[in-house]
Structures are given as structure tokens and as C-alpha cells.
Amino acid sequence: SQQGEEDPQALSIQEGENATMNCSYKTSINNLQWYRQNSGRGLVHLILIRSNEREKHSGRLRVTLDTSKKSSSLLITASRAADTASYFCAPVAGGTSYDKVIFGPGTSLSVIP
Amino acid sequence: NAGVTQTPKFRVLKTGQSMTLLCAQDMNHEYMYWYRQDPGMGLRLIHYSVGEGTTAKGEVPDGYNVSRLKKQNFLLGLESAAPSQTSVYFCASSYTREGGYTFGSGTRLTVV
Numbered sequence: 001s002q003q004g005e006e007d008p009q010a011l012s013i014q015e016g017e018n019a020t021m022n023c024s025y026k027t028s029i030n031n032l033q034w035y036r037q038n039s040g041r042g043l044v045h046l047i048l049i050r051s052n053e054r055e056k057h058s059g060r061l062r063v064t065l066d067t068s069k070k071s072s073s074l075l076i077t078a079s080r081a082a083d084t085a086s087y088f089c090a091p092v093a094g095g096t097s098y099d100k101v102i103f104g105p106g107t108s109l110s111v112i113p
Numbered sequence: 114n115a116g117v118t119q120t121p122k123f124r125v126l127k128t129g130q131s132m133t134l135l136c137a138q139d140m141n142h143e144y145m146y147w148y149r150q151d152p153g154m155g156l157r158l159i160h161y162s163v164g165e166g167t168t169a170k171g172e173v174p175d176g177y178n179v180s181r182l183k184k185q186n187f188l189l190g191l192e193s194a195a196p197s198q199t200s201v202y203f204c205a206s207s208y209t210r211e212g213g214y215t216f217g218s219g220t221r222l223t224v225v
Contacts, residue, residue, distance in 0.1 A: 001158075030211055031211060031212070033212055033214075035216075040219075041218060041219070042117075042203055042216035042217050042219055043156075043203070043205075043216045045214060045215070048213060088155070090214070092210075092212045098144065098161070098163050098210040099210075100158050100161070100171055100172065101158070101212065102155075102156075102157065102158060103148070103155045103156035103157075106155060
């Protein structure tokens with residue numbers, strides 16, 4: 001199975017600041033995905049980065065991947081109060097058969113207006 | 114498109130009662146998953162399915178059973194509910210094993 005571990009567990013910033021959260025994993029991956037969960041809701045897929053990519057952008061989101069360090073980071077620029085949520089990473093293994101994806105406890109982001 | 118729909122949204126059970134949670138997706142996804150989420154624990158995989166008629170155990174399968182008789186539906190059953198099964202249950206689906214999961218809005222289950 002594959003499990004991502006997010007760091008920090010909690011992050012509090014002022015609106016307009018940038019937020020950076022990190023993800024570490026243990027084995028080789030095919031891709032790594034980031035998800036957001038607003039309080040009481042299901043997870044929403046944000047971005048997918050493949051193992052042969054080093055950086056990817058989507059709007060105010062920037063994701064980096066360092067496969068040598070088995071780590072990824074998610075940067076949210078110019079944060080808004082609406083970005084307040086928990087963020088999870090999901091490393092997806094390589095190979096031809098499904099390998100269980102276990103989500104970590106996530107990073108709880110609070111953006112203060 | 115509705116995406117992934119979970120029913121019911123809320124349920125209170127007495128210890129020992131049984132119930133079935135229904136997950137339905139309209140995206141023709143092959144893979145479907147059931148997770149539970151407890152405070153501070155992240156999401157833990159209960160069971161999953163890689164296609165119609167298949168099921169497999171996840172990280173925490175004990176006390177649960179599943180069925181995938183139709184491609185669009187994935188049912189999670191609790192035969193004899195226990196207070197330790199109080200949780201929020203999420204269903205998810207994906208087109209391939211590479212993920213890009215679409216999640217339902219969750220079922221909040223309380224066992225008293």
C-alpha cells in the first residue's frame with residue numbers, strides 16, 4: 001500500500017499570504033495527487049503530478065515533486081478565506097495492478113481574513 | 114452529471130443492528146472504494162473494487178462486507194454494528210488505477 005504523510009498537521013496564515021504544505025511517501029510512485037476537503041464535505045481532486053514531472057501549476061496552486069527525496073509540496077499563493085480546508089496527498093504506486101492508497105491525516109489550513 | 118452519490122447522508126443505529134450504505138456513480142468508472150474518516154486519523158480504506166463483480170479488502174475491512182453486482186453501484190454492509198464503527202464513510206471512484214478520485218459527500222453514521 002501507499003501512504004502519504006502531510007506536514008505540518010496544522011497551518012494558520014493571514015489572507016493574502018502563501019501557504020506551503022509538504023507530503024512524504026515511502027515507495028516508488030506513478031503519480032501523486034493533492035486533494036482538498038472542506039469541513040463536512042467529501043474530498044475534491046486538485047492536481048495530479050506524474051513521476052516524470054518536477055513542477056505543475058493550476059491557477060494559484062503550484063505542486064513540486066522530488067522523487068529522489070520521495071516528497072512533494074503544495075503551494076497556494078495569495079491565499080483566501082475560502083482556501084480554509086484540509087489538504088491531503090495521495091501517492092499512487094507504479095506497476096500494473098492496483099495498490100491501495102491510504103490517505104494521511106492531512107494538513108489543516110486556516111486562512112484568517 | 115451527479116458524480117458519486119451516497120445514501121443515506123445520516124444514520125443512527127443501535128448496537129447489533131445492520132444496515133447497507135449505497136454508493137452510485139454515473140461516470141462509468143471501473144474502480145470504486147469505501148473509506149472511513151475518524152478525527153485525526155485521515156481516511157482509511159475499508160474495501161475496494163477494480164471492476165464489476167470484484168471486491169477486495171483494504172486497510173480496515175473487519176466488520177464490513179461489500180458487493181459490486183453492477184458497475185455503477187458499490188454497497189457497504191454492516192452486519193452487526195458496533196460503537197467503534199461510528200464514523201464518516203466516504204465512497205470514491207476512479208476511471209483507472211492511477212486515481213483521480215471522485216468522492217461522494219459522505220455518510221455520517223453513529224452507533225449507540
